[in-house]
Amino acid sequence: GQQVQQSPASLVLQEGENAELQCNFSSTATQLQWFYQSPGGSLVSLLSNPSGTKHTGRLTSTTVTKERRSSLHISSSQTTDSGTYLCATTTSGGNYKPTFGKGTSLVVHP
Amino acid sequence: GALVYQYPRRTICKSGTSMRMECQAVGFQATSVAWYRQSPQKTFELIALSTVNSAIKYEQNFTQEKFPISHPNLSFSSMTVLNAYLEDRGLYLCGARAGTETLYFGSGTRLTVL
Numbered sequence: 001g002q003q004v005q006q007s008p009a010s011l012v013l014q015e016g017e018n019a020e021l022q023c024n025f026s027s028t029a030t031q032l033q034w035f036y037q038s039p040g041g042s043l044v045s046l047l048s049n050p051s052g053t054k055h056t057g058r059l060t061s062t063t064v065t066k067e068r069r070s071s072l073h074i075s076s077s078q079t080t081d082s083g084t085y086l087c088a089t090t091t092s093g094g095n096y097k098p099t100f101g102k103g104t105s106l107v108v109h110p
Numbered sequence: 111g112a113l114v115y116q117y118p119r120r121t122i123c124k125s126g127t128s129m130r131m132e133c134q135a136v137g138f139q140a141t142s143v144a145w146y147r148q149s150p151q152k153t154f155e156l157i158a159l160s161t162v163n164s165a166i167k168y169e170q171n172f173t174q175e176k177f178p179i180s181h182p183n184l185s186f187s188s189m190t191v192l193n194a195y196l197e198d199r200g201l202y203l204c205g206a207r208a209g210t211e212t213l214y215f216g217s218g219t220r221l222t223v224l
Binding site: 033100 | 156205212
């Protein structure tokens with residue numbers, strides 16, 4: 001089945017620094033989503049980006065479908081960005097059931 | 111817009127008892143609903159995928175006898191955790207979609223088992 005690897009596992013930044021998160025997957029993805037999970041556990045969808053580049057606010061996601069990878073760039077990080085960032089992909093051969101990576105834990109210090 | 115509401119947000123149950131969680135789709139017809147569990151220190155594992163007018167498909171390690179799911183219409187689904195024990199604690203997430211569209215996720219139900 002689909003395997004989703006995220007790196008780094010954890011990241012510590014000072015407020016204002018940029019973050020680069022990576023997601024690599026084993027099979028071609030028809031859908032790819034980035035999520036934010038707060039320390040309390042709630043899941044929030046950030047971006048849906050199966051290919052190309054998408055921006056929203058301080059977030060930029062770039063997915064290279066042929067290379068089976070996606071990145072999430074967070075610019076000018078803030079303490080409120082702290083939490084876990086999850087990547088989830090759906091493969092063309094599947095029943096549209098996303099597979100989640102283990103996430104990147106981000107801590108932003110003031 | 112498309113939204114998915116999940117409730118309760120948090121729940122506590124005694125070991126050996128059961129609890130039911132619900133998922134409501136608003137703004138679209140939920141032809142498919144996926145239920146996931148995130149156990150402590152783990153990522154989200156798919157429990158089952160329910161598609162209207164089709165049999166509910168459970169993933170390996172999850173059974174209907176333990177996690178019965180109801181998907182009676184295009185806006186609602188529920189899942190029960192029967193005879194919950196410590197290993198069942200975690201965050202349960204439902205995702206719903208119309209046809210082959212992107213899954214929209216609820217905020218999750220956090221289950222604590224005492």
